[in-house]
Amino acid sequence: MKRSIQQTFSVPFKYTVHFSENVFKKENPLFAEVIGQHQQSKVYFVVDNGVVAKHPDLLNEIRAYAQAHKACLVLCADPLVVPGGEEVKNTKKYVDQILEACNANGIDRHSFIVAIGGGAVLDMAGFASAIAHRGIRHIRIPTTVLAQNDSGIGVKNSINVYGKKNFLGTFAPPFAVINDNTFLPTLEDRDWRSGISEAVKVALIKDASFFQWMEASVEGLREREIPPMEELIYRCAKMHMDHISGGDPFEMGSSRPLDFGHWAAHKLEQLTDYRLRHGEAVAIGIALDATYSYLKKMISYSALHRIISLFQQLGFVVHIPELSQKHLLSDGLEEFREHLGGELTIMLLSDIGKGVEVHQMDTDLILLAAEHLRDFEEGKFELNT
């Protein structure tokens, strides 16, 4: 008997990205409001050790906050402090520690796992939260520019396995995100700067006026002024979230994530054993694909010059020696294709503010672009093409 049953349904997802400050000062009701007031929920914190080092009172503030708001939340175990940066994603160890805590403390689907830290810590804790009991409510408190404007506000989580970035992970929208600007002033310069490259990315492929705004705000951004950085984070976060909700949030079809410049960036992070920050690698990856776009006569020299200059004024390096290793970059293209699956799709530029997709790249031309970047890095801007 040949028959079939067609299953069709839509799953609605909803979460809010809040912008606040001093989230764990007792007087700030936001976190307790996000948890919800109707009953006492178990909350488990996972905190980036880099954040604890810069904010030594944070763990005590969290304990005091929980005490002050015990009508709606209880810390079911002491916060788990984990390494920041890619190290925390390069092993299953920390995921297992969170899962063990879920088991030991009866953390269930109505409890909360709250992660405070950079994108790597959020990715790792998000993955553990997504697979325990098929998904525990997960609140993200991103502390870096990159996490606040990009990686921490989206729907993905992951860890790295077999030397492949984000090999394991899921799509799992957070319960809520809280961007607390209190964490921005204590960032290292590298982390302050890193996150800006994702804003350059969305501006370049989607919004020329945002790119112009960054050119005009470059001094304030470089000098670490908070107001322009808040504006940059808000605008970038908004565009990133609009892209997710307007497209294919779980990337099931052919629509693409916002990954301009990312194919080379992923490989460069791996080649440098993650000494290069993600945002630093993305800046180089964007510079590479912008130069390639120029060599393909898709953008003008003046557009390319504006892009490279903005990165350089912000203090980014646009070339490292690893960029000129031919076979490693072609591996990078293939790994990028494999990770997203199906046909290779790379975004290039047809103008500032306008991304365009291509399905193949010429490796000789990529190497030529890399050579130009080496010249740019040395301050030489005459192109011999």
Added chain:
Amino acid sequence: MKRSIQQTFSVPFKYTVHFSENVFKKENPLFAEVIGQHQQSKVYFVVDNGVVAKHPDLLNEIRAYAQAHKACLVLCADPLVVPGGEEVKNTKKYVDQILEACNANGIDRHSFIVAIGGGAVLDMAGFASAIAHRGIRHIRIPTTVLAQNDSGIGVKNSINVYGKKNFLGTFAPPFAVINDNTFLPTLEDRDWRSGISEAVKVALIKDASFFQWMEASVEGLREREIPPMEELIYRCAKMHMDHISGGDPFEMGSSRPLDFGHWAAHKLEQLTDYRLRHGEAVAIGIALDATYSYLKKMISYSALHRIISLFQQLGFVVHIPELSQKHLLSDGLEEFREHLGGELTIMLLSDIGKGVEVHQMDTDLILLAAEHLRDFEEGKFELNT
């Protein structure tokens, strides 16, 4: 600056449950059609060793099928044969073997992982598929009654960790499901019977006419006739899928999965080290909660008698000694609550075809129900209440 961005989107999911026979005979185009004809896709098979034992030609048929349909599919590695039954879920080993195969063979988000087997193998392979590259297309070919009418057609996957059933898992709809009735005649009696208890479950809580149909068809079902079993599988699968799409597919709110009788069933499986099949445990769990419903004066004695009689005519046992261990059953209630999260919610019956939810159970009354079941098991049907 206090502001927020609200993110809202819906993710549409669609998959078909096909009913067919001899799926890997070259002449049957269904599997190739499901994979899709436009390009050659990588396919990786994970097969239950119990199925291979009963169908020794299956692996060769799969290889020949791939060869005959190489325009649309290629086996990227030899099929992985894994133990059937709960054993395959009680370790991370098999998940890791699949993940390693994904890595070694470049299995990407446009490739397919096909699992053939009972519910446990599908759960395990589905979990691996869901987390590799944030989700590889997963086709399920359930081979048992239970998997064809219930566990294999839904949106959940899982493995057991820390001695807790389904502790790790995700919600991840399959790419497609193919129910092949060729696997039914070779099932052991226990597996043939086991899956019927999930049909009794949906009938009891949702559809009195389906329950009556089972009473009328009990002889054919017991004597292993294929037509009534196909009908049972189809009706049960349809009701199960309607429940998923009509409710809260990812169980994010308070609506419940179809888990009547399951709180005790989960615990009994664990207490017997999974010697009890899931469906056998569910039969006992349903009998327990039906008897409890009677003791609570929610259903009549005649309704209870019909339920117990149907199970007994089908060859189910309705009592095992573990059922009378008080503290173990109360642990079971708590673990069930923890797994689903939030307040305890248990479904009981207010009539045949009508489930009703309660939020607490009286452990003394559960023990009394268990004592009655022991009497029923011994053929004594006079209740001294």
